Structure formats: structure tokens, C-alpha cells
Amino acid sequence: MKFVLLKSHGGDYLVIAQNVAWLRAHENGQTKIGIIGSEPIQVAGTIEEVAAAILAG
8 A cells, every 4th residue: 555645735645546536626726636435635736746746656
């Protein structure tokens, strides 16, 4: 199981990379992340930045 640290304006998240289902651009340079079995979360960064963090993690 691989955890990835993703920054958010309200606090940081440790997300299991395999549980990410989708990414969607959101307002103010943020990205919404769909998590399998959970509600979407909103993190700081563009889709490209978040995808790179997940893949590099």
C-alpha cells in the first residue's frame, strides 16, 4: 500500500494511491479527487501537479 501526501488549504491528506478514481479541476487552482469508497476531497494544485504527486509518490 502506497500513501501519497497531498496538500490542502484546510489541512493535508495522506491518500492511498490505489484508491484514487478520478481527478477534476476545481476553482482557485485546486483539484477534486475521487476516492474509491469515500467522498471526493479537494486539494491544492492543478490536475497535472496532483497527478504527478500521485505517480511519483
